[in-house]
Amino acid sequence: MIVGGFDIATTTGCAILEGSRVLHIEAFRPDGKADAEVFHGFRAWFRKTLQQYAVERVAIEQALVTDIRAPVENGKPGETRNPVQYRTYLRLYGLRAIAIQSAHGLGVPLIEVHQGTWRKSFTGNGRASKEESLGLAQKIVPGLKSLDAAEAIGIAWHLNGVLRSEQ
DSSP states (O other): OEEEEEEOSSSEEEEEEETTEEEEEEEEOOSOSSHHHHHHHHHHHHHHHHHHTTOOEEEEEOOOOTTOOEEOTTOOTTOEEOOSOHHHHHHHHHHHHHHHHHHHHTTOOEEEEOHHHHHHHHHSOTTOOHHHHHHHHHHHSTTOOOHHHHHHHHHHHHHHHHHHHHO
């Protein structure tokens, strides 16, 4: 079965696997700065990728939740704030929606996976760093440099495990 793993963001990691064999890997960043340009470029690329590689199942990393809290630098003890800007959430959730709609329109089942879940499945540690994911991905694709593409391999690897468990 051909599966696609995607770490969706302004630069999206993509890994297409057939079993453990990598068919395609890249980090894609659409042209443009405005949301409309980014969304348009992402949709065209995402659909083309699914079609070009005849992807049968897709997994994407679950988008950031909106209730993230972090300590305020030089703030009062216990004072927190959300370190993610609102426009970042808007873009991430827009890209998520495009991926879900595009996969559905092509008849490709899609699941969303929490980053701790796919990291545990791929590395054995749900809190593994991006660099640890890259190190493991480099065993699959020697010379790989992209953290985004490495995370996509982990997401696709997790999807393969989900599919094996369903058999």
